[in-house]
Amino acid sequence: MxxxxxxxxxxxxxxxxxxxxxxxxxxxxxxxxxxxxxxxxxxTPEPAIEATVQALHDGKTKYAAASGIPELKKEVAKYYKNRFNLDYEMANVSINVGAKHSLYNIFQALVEKNDEVILPAPYWVSYYAQILLAEATPVIINTTDKSFFKITTDDLKKHTTKNTKILVLNSPSNPTGCVYNRDELLSIANFCLENNILIVYDEIYEHIIYGQEHVCIATLSDDIKKNTILVNGVAKSFSMTGFRIGYILAEKNIITAINNIQSHSTSNPTTFAMDGALAALQQCLGFxxxxxxxxxxxxxxxxxxxxxxxxxxxxxxxxxxxxxxxxxxxxxxxxxxxxxxxxxxxxxxxxxxxxxxxxxxxxxxxxxxxxxxxxxxxxxxxxxxxxxxxxxx
Ligand SMILES: Cc1ncc(COP(=O)(O)O)c(C=O)c1O
CATH class of the missing domain: 3.90.1150.10 (Aspartate Aminotransferase, domain 1)
Structure with a gap:
């Protein structure tokens, strides 16, 4: 075959x-x-487990809304308001089967043949594979430990073409542990705005950061927020890798497209796992x-x-x-x-x-x-x- x-x-x-x-x-x-x-x-923190078990006992064992339960979307929006003072509505949120799936959905919704996605290396392995699966071209910017594994706008200038559609940024980074600061993010984000490049900002390690502040790139300006797709989830912050719950925050038209893809592929993330993720965001930040x-x-x-x-x-x-x-x-x-x-x-x-x-x-x-x-x-x-x-x- x-x-x-x-x-x-x-x-x-x-x-x-x-x-x-x-x-x-x-x-x-x-x-x-x-x-x-x-x-x-x-x-995994106990309240997340209890909420999941309770959900099972309460009969939450059936299909749920394909793009995630409204309670969890609302909680994600509330979390971004409390943590970053960012305003998102439920329609700006999609709940997915882990952040890996969030990213898969994003590439499927946004790129196709002849589109280029800028990917700084070292990169998390699945970005590369997922860009190829969407039939787009990964354009790699190599970095080394000498520059703390970070890209600059000069690097971006050299790698941008008329086909560039997305820049993927991951901070804190897997595998290097590098973290972009506010000024670095601001110049990168402004370059992307000027050149019509969407930013996919994977901040799944946002809480695991040493001696400095995590900057969510969407906080830098309203225009930057509109030009950014945020990816996050409960796997790393709450030690809930097996729950498979990730999420996306973005402009409504992007979220609608992603939700449509999801409704024809996985349907909803596991119903009772979403209750576990909800409890994590509501009760387990102290963990x-x-x-x-x-x-x-x-x-x-x-x-x-x-x-x-x-x-x-x-x-x-x-x-x-x-x-x-x-x-x-x-x-x-x-x-x-x-x-x-x-x-x-x-x-x-x-x-x-x-x-x-x-x-x-x-x-x-x-x-x-x-x-x-x-x-x-x-x-x-x-x-x-x-x-x-x-x-x-
Ligand atoms: C940078 C990065 N993004 C996304 C993910 C995916 O996380 P999840 O377990 O929620 O699919 C991982 C997991 O290793 C990761 O390292």
Whole structure:
């Protein structure tokens, strides 16, 4: 059977693949340190669970409104008013099956063949695949740790053509942990306004940020707000990855198009999961800070220790829960009688020889780096540092 051209170049998500391989090794009895996962290792807050169970008991086991229950849309709008003083109505909100699905819907609704989407690299893997699935062209802007993995308007100028339709920005970023400040966002947003480029702003890690303020780009001006599609969800902030609830805030015509797509694809996100997400937004904001403090503690330790290892240098993440060290200094060097010419090979060796699961930068469009998620215990991080030191000594 011939598969469609659309899927012919599509592989599975690398992060999920590595996690699966790590689980296999665990099943074989190996002491695997898993730094591949992209989810908080904290239990979901109790009020969210209770509300979900209650919803099941209350008979919320049937179809709901395809674009999400009105109560949750209202709560999302209220949350944006309280947190960012932004005015959105229910008609500006779409509830989706996780933020990954929010993004999928956005690309399906907005781009097609010959359209270009600017994507700064390193990028979260699924953006690239989803742009291709919408038959548009990802236009990559490469960045490095030297510029803190951030793009500037000069970069944008060089990559903008008459076909440019969207810029994807993710702050705090997966995989680098970089965070854009107000001035940087303002110049990027103004450039986009002047050049008729829509901004897709993925702020799913908005609460996991260290020592600085998260700036929602839509707060910068009314015109910028109109030119922005916000993506967010409950997965990372409330440790609710399995609930699969994400959401979009945008202009009404965009939301209507997205809702139409959703009504013919998934229909509503799981009915009772939406009650869980509602309870999270209403009752669980206090859950976030202790989790963030713990992430920050781990990050500081991991970052400090990994930087002490010769030939590895690491940029200090400002948000999210990933470390993205530069491992170029280890390539083509003799390590226990072997040489590795890419971080893809190096990451494979880390998993097979050291039982450390981490994701090669190649998967994020950034060879030379490896992503370590520190959504794991400090003990695991200590073991990882020990194993790396021993291996490299
Ligand atoms: C940058 C970014 N956006 C979106 C998502 C998707 O989140 P969700 O679990 O809500 O689909 C992730 C998850 O890893 C992410 O890292």
């Amino acid at each position: 011939k598969l469609s051209t659309r899927v012919s170049e599509l592989g599975p998500s690398a992060t999920l693949l590595i996690s699966a391989r790590a689980k296999e090794l665990v099943a074989e009895g190996k002491d695997v340190l898993n730094f591949a996962v992209g989810e908080p290792d904290f239990p 976030i800070d202790p989790m963030k403090l713990e992430f920050e503690k781990r990050m500081k330790y991991f970052f400090t220790e990994i930087n002490k290892i010769p030939n590895i240098t690491c940029f200090e993440p400002q948000g999210a829960f990933y470390l993205f060290p530069n491992m170029k200094g280890l390539l083509n060097k003799d390590i226990n009688g072997k040489k590795y010419s890419s971080t893809l090979e190096l990451a494979t060796a880390l998993l097979d020889d050291l039982h450390i699961a981490a994701v090669a930068g190649e998967e994020f469009g950034a060879p030379g780096y490896i992503r370590f998620s520190y959504a794991t215990s400090i003990e695991q991080i200590e073991k990882c540092i020990e194993r790396l030191k021993k291996w490299l000594s």
